[in-house]
Amino acid sequence: MRNQPGVARLSNPPGGMSLRQFFQWLSGAAVAMIPLYFIIAIVATLVYASGFQNFGWSFFSTNWNPNPNDPSVAAYGWFDFAVGSAITSAIALALAMVLSLGLAVCIVSFLPPFLSRLAAPVTDMLAGIPSVVYGIWGYVILAPYFSKVIDPWMVGTLGFLPGFNATPTQYAGGVGLILAIFILTIMVVPITTALVRDSLRSIPKELEEAGLALGATRWETMRRVKIPFIQRSIFSAGLLGFGRAIGETVAVFMVIGNEVTLPTSIFGGSTTMATLLVSQMDSAFTYPLLLKALVEIALVLMVISLSVNAIGLRLLGRKTVTGPGGIE
Amino acid sequence: MSGSVNRPAFAPASVADDLSARGFGRATRRILFDKWIGRLLPLLFIVVVFPILDMIWWIAQNALPTMTWSTLTTPLYGDVGGLYGAILGTTYLAGLALAICGVLGIFGGMYTAEYASPRTATFARLFGNILAGTPAIVIGYTGYFLLVLYTGWGTSIAAGAITLSVFMLPWVFRTTDLAFLSVPPTLREASLGLGATHRQYLFRVGFPVAFPRILTGIFIALAIGVGETAPLIFTAGWQLAPATSLTQGTSYLTGLIWTYFDEPANLGHLLALSFQAAFILFVIVIGLNVVVQIIGARYRRRLKGLFA
Structure with missing residues (x-):
């Protein structure tokens, strides 16, 4: 039953x-x-299919040198790409969480009802747009704009910070970490917004009414009553958004520049674990050892997303999460 | 004074005016802050609305001028032709994947909602949601090893569609589950109380009521299947000629964008073609989402009617 x-x-x-x-x-x-x-x-x-027997613990290093001609010097350490993944997903997630908290608060408490009914489907629709469409938009439309306008401006104003300094040749193509972070942020915002919004809506009405009746304003009720009440859900929304960001392949591949080195600045090209799986696959078809290394990276990615999602879902404590199109 | 007594204390605008007129310092500040944050927060929607509008604008501008009816009806050959092969391929892939995940997802969700013990149901939902969060490229790798290499099918529509169906399954699964959970308990009690067996209840009462919501899950899964690239890159192969059997590789809309997005300018036709593919994808996905919203709204109204 x-x-x-x-x-x-x-x-x-x-x-x-x-x-x-x-x-x-x-x-x-x-x-x-x-x-x-x-x-x-x-x-x-x-x-x-992975190569843990072949690589052992040398897999956990920063030494990536897939030399198919001389297997004795070849090394397959995945840490460089973990750095790329961590930078893109963490910064994108931080930006997305700030934005989506604001959006969710706004939808739940500050918009008039007819607008908030309209706003929710529009945010959800963003989640449904195919990632390859984000990718071509980023590569063809945004990349030239970034290289001409955004990147010089950011170097000019923030260039004194470490990681924000670059020469014009380094951002000539416009593709790079900063564009990847921008695209990822836009792609994660609808997911985290939907999660936070649904958590805010699931708060017992009495709490809000008590806050307002005691003379608190809408903002104070939100800040002192409702947001503390859903702290755990906000954290879990962050985890689920992180899982989405770290696994995103296609759109990031198209805009990140795919340089298999550690980036020197936030404008340079880089590689994440997920994009490496795509960019190296062609050579991996001919070199079995490289293929095994890639499969092991895929396994790491799977384990990360599995644990992040499992923890996030347990913390969320709801039956389900909202997906593209706003279905629950 | 007397004018504001009957007004609720949290009606901010008027109270703020009252209080500031009477020089209440701190209270005025609090209420003004509330008022302004209510005006400033909606500006965040620029972040959401700008990308959609910018995307629509540029994609339409790059796609529409060279788009004709023949773009949709001629296959691509070399670097001349249209999108016919890709549209056909997407139809095959998404259609076949939907058939597979539709059957599995609907039965799985139905069982989870109606028969499973609470513990089984909790775990089934957890795993469904975890599968929905699995990176698409990882599913694509698994499909490549299991279906392309291990079964010996090679890159083919069949391998691509099965891989894609794994990615689409959780959406059908959990919407079906929720659809059956959202059937009002009064209906269940009435039908069981009138002597219906559980199966009669399920197929004669529960399913018809839950059906619109199940349909939204199917449409969402379809939108995801049409728009997804990563599971197909290594499994569906790439063949420009329109596919004629399930063992062939095929071209598909997302794959077309993926292949030609960085073509140099002298092959501008291919870039225009990928923008046209993006435009078609956009229309399909947004269209499906709008349909889902409409069905969902009507469904909620109908449920309200059932309760009344």
């Missing part, structure tokens, strides 16, 4: 199951657990 406490379960009479009921249960539970099978299949395949 319906899985709520207190509702009688009609399909399982007391006194255990008959054999027929047991098989019914087995086949049904098998259907319900299909996502689990897929997750197991993904992890098992990646473990099987």
